[in-house]
Amino acid sequence: MYQLMLETEAPVLVKWSELYSVGIQHIDEEHKKLLDLLNELWRSMMEGKGRDHIGRTLEGLIQYTLTHFETEEVLMREHAYPGYEAHRQQHEKLTAQVRTMQAQYLGGHGTSARELMLFMQGWIVRHIVASDKKYAPYLQGAGGD
Numbered sequence: 001m002y003q004l005m006l007e008t009e010a011p012v013l014v015k016w017s018e019l020y021s022v023g024i025q026h027i028d029e030e031h032k033k034l035l036d037l038l039n040e041l042w043r044s045m046m047e048g049k050g051r052d053h054i055g056r057t058l059e060g061l062i063q064y065t066l067t068h069f070e071t072e073e074v075l076m077r078e079h080a081y082p083g084y085e086a087h088r089q090q091h092e093k094l095t096a097q098v099r100t101m102q103a104q105y106l107g108g109h110g111t112s113a114r115e116l117m118l119f120m121q122g123w124i125v126r127h128i129v130a131s132d133k134k135y136a137p138y139l140q141g142a143g144g145d
């Protein structure tokens with residue numbers, strides 16, 4: 001039911017909200033770009049693109065996610081953020097899960113593009129709100145902001 005509504009009515013999968021802001025401009029920009037890439041994947045699916053096209057779009061999203069994790073981890077190390085190790089492990093776990101799902105999708109068994117996309121969307125938004133926001137007070141003013 002929920003998925004059907006998403007499929008037929010939502011113009012985009014996920015919209016940026018100020019609630020997602022961590023108060024560090026260049027991190028917010030990266031998060032916005034992540035949501036843009038999720039929406040691009042969403043559009044590819046809505047337009048009925050094939051596995052090749054969706055696979056490439058998905059890989060672009062995953063690559064950018066890894067780049068973004070690196071940005072955060074470098075900043076957290078520079079500022080000796082006490083929650084660094086736990087946070088890094090969350091990034092690592094997501095990466096492993098997504099790579100497994102991606103392989104299943106590309107292999108044509110186990111995971112659909114929609115499942116993968118909704119999983120990433122849910123994870124990214126929850127992670128920003130529950131975890132990324134926690135490092136903000138330690139990193140504020142960092143990274144040329």
Ligand SMILES: [Fe+2]
Binds near residue numbers: 031072128132
């Ligand atoms: Fe993040």
Ligand SMILES: [Fe+2]
Binds near residue numbers: 132
């Ligand atoms: Fe993070």
